[in-house]
Each structure stands twice: as structure tokens, then as C-alpha cells.
Amino acid sequence: MSRTAVHDISRPLLWRAVLLWIVVWAVCGLAAPIVQDATGLSTDVLALVMLAPALASAVVWLAVRRDLPAPWPPVATRAIVWPTVLALVWIAVFTAGxxxxGFSFGSGIGVAGVPLAVVLVAQAVGALGEEIGWRGTLQHLAESRMSRWVAALLLGAVFGATHVGYWSEGPLFVAGFSLSTALMGLAMVLIARGSFAQRMIPATLIHLGLNLVTADAGGFDDPWLLIAPAAAATAVVLIATRMTNYDPARIPRPASVPTE
Known part of the structure; x- marks a missing residue:
């Protein structure tokens, strides 16, 4: 299947989908703290605002699905093994970095009175919710007008900047965090292959891994310290994809999906 056939969408239709996503995402994001307080759910277990990108994506799909680019074609299930391995490699290199x-670990990621397994599942759901919106819907739309590399870096940086809780720390803090999330987003797209759902597996693993590792390290006071580990992890993933000829055209697809 050609790239044009998969990603073709006019500029007006693209902006209509993007603007709808932003509006719904913003409304859900503003409503999330209210629901959080009403339910009494600890943000250490799951910050409901993390689900806003997925809800925005659902509305976009329901409202303008006929105008969206054709879906990413799926690959054979066995072809997802390597992206999953690379996601785990990224987490390992990032942690080593x-x-x-100078980060120390052992602060713990549990919440008093909540089983660790529940926290891990909730955090995975939150990471998936954000990835559905950012590396899923928005990445898919952006790739219709620019290269996937540029889209990944741009959306990764914007994703970091939308963490409004960090703005009280000043613009330099946000800039450092946004640069690290841009590198994270690039790694996700470098290894992403297959359908929407298949791409969410490695993306969610990387996102979840970063969240858990930084939480266990007690957070971070200087986000610029995250940049070198994120850059090293992304470089390792890039080298691995190049050394193994990680070419989408060579990845086996299900028999029902035509290829060119």
C-alpha cells in the first residue's frame, strides 16, 4: 500500500479534525480535576486528565471519520515483537542514563492502601490514553502533511509543553521537559509499525516506563537532566533500526492486506 493512499487528506479537512481534537481535549482536561475530586481518586493512582487525549480521539473518529486519512495498515503479529523489544531497550538505556x-531510585511507585498491581494497571491505562491521542490520532493526521520524524518531534515537544503543572517552575523548566518528551516521541515513531492498535503497544510501554522510572526516582527537579538519557536511549533505538534494516516495506503483513 502506498504512502499517498494511506495518508492522503486535504488541508481544510486536516485542520477541522485537529481543531475538533484540541477543543474536546481542552474541555475534558478542564473537567478532569473536577471529576477527580468528586471521585476521590488519587492522582498518584491515575490522573484522569491522562484520559482526555483518548476521549478527544474518540469524538474526532465518531464525528469526522470519513474525512480522516486511511488507517495505518496492520502487520503480522510476529512483526510487533521487535518494536516491543526496542521499547524495553529504550527504557533500559534511559534508566541507565x-x-x-546521579538519580537514585527506591522512592517507590505505590500508593498507601492501593495494591501495587492496581497502580501499575491504572498507570498503563493513563499512558495508553495519552498515546492514543498524541502518537495515535495527532501523529496520524500530522503525517499527512509532513514527515513522520518532524511530526514526532513537534508533537513530542507540544505534548511536554501541555503539562501545565510545570509552568509554575518557569519556561526553562518546561523547555527542558519538552525537549525530553520530543526525544521520547521520536523514539516511539522510529519503532512504530503496523495498525493504530499495534503502534500503541511500544508507545505505551515507553511512556509507562518513563513515568514509572522517574516516579521511583522521586521525580525530577531539573528536567534538563532527562535530556541526555532520553537522547542516548533514542540514539540506541535509531542505531538498532538501521543495523537491522528495519524497513516498513520488509515487515510481513497479514495475507488480507495488499502491499505494493
Whole structure:
């Protein structure tokens, strides 16, 4: 299947979908703290605002699905193994980089009175919710007008900047965090293959891994210290994809999906 056939969408239709996503995402994001307080759910278990990108994506799909680019074609199930491995490699290298930068671990990621397994599942759901919106819907739309590399870096940076809780720390803090999330987003797109759902597996693993590792390290006071570990992890993933000829055209697809 050609790239044009998969990603073709006119500029007006693209902006209509993007603007609808932004509006719904913003409304859900503003409503999330109210629902959080009403339910009494701890943000350490699951910050409901993390589900806003997925809800926005659902509305976009229901409202303008006929105008969206054709879906990413799926690949054979066995072809998802390598992206999953690379996601775990990214987490391992990122963690090693944090250790080299002087981070210490052992703060814990549990919440008093809540089983660790519940926290992990909730955090995975939250990470998936954000990835559905950012590396799923928005990445898919952006790739219709620009290269996937540029789209990944741009959306990764914007994703970091939308963490409004960090703005009280100043613009330099946000800039450092946004640069690290841009590198994270690039790694996700570098290894992403297959359908929407298949791409969510490695993306969610990387996102969840970063969240858990930084939480266990007790958070971070200087986001610029995250940049070198994120850059090293992304570089390792890039080298691995190049050394193994990680070419989408060579990845086996299900027999029902035509290829060119």
C-alpha cells in the first residue's frame, strides 16, 4: 500500500479534525480535576486528565471519520515483537542514563492502601490514553502533511509543553521537559509499525516506563537532566533500526492486506 493512499487528506479537512481534537481535549482536561475530586481518586493512582487525549480521539473518529486519512495498515503479529523489544531497550538505556546522571531510585511507585498491581494497571491505562491521542490520532493526521520524524518531534515537544503543572517552575523548566518528551516521541515513531492498535503497544510501554522510572526516582527537579538519557536511549533505538534494516516495506503483513 502506498504512502499517498494511506495518508492522503486535504488541508481544510486536516485542520477541522485537529481543531475538533484540541477543543474536546481542552474541555475534558478542564473537567478532569473536577471529576477527580468528586471521585476521590488519587492522582498518584491515575490522573484522569491522562484520559482526555483518548476521549478527544474518540469524538474526532465518531464525528469526522470519513474525512480522516486511511488507517495505518496492520502487520503480522510476529512483526510487533521487535518494536516491543526496542521499547524495553529504550527504557533500559534511559534508566541507565538517569543512574549515570546521579538519580537514585527506591522512592517507590505505590500508593498507601492501593495494591501495587492496581497502580501499575491504572498507570498503563493513563499512558495508553495519552498515546492514543498524541502518537495515535495527532501523529496520524500530522503525517499527512509532513514527515513522520518532524511530526514526532513537534508533537513530542507540544505534548511536554501541555503539562501545565510545570509552568509554575518557569519556561526553562518546561523547555527542558519538552525537549525530553520530543526525544521520547521520536523514539516511539522510529519503532512504530503496523495498525493504530499495534503502534500503541511500544508507545505505551515507553511512556509507562518513563513515568514509572522517574516516579521511583522521586521525580525530577531539573528536567534538563532527562535530556541526555532520553537522547542516548533514542540514539540506541535509531542505531538498532538501521543495523537491522528495519524497513516498513520488509515487515510481513497479514495475507488480507495488499502491499505494493
Amino acid at each position: 538517569l543512574v549515570a546522571a
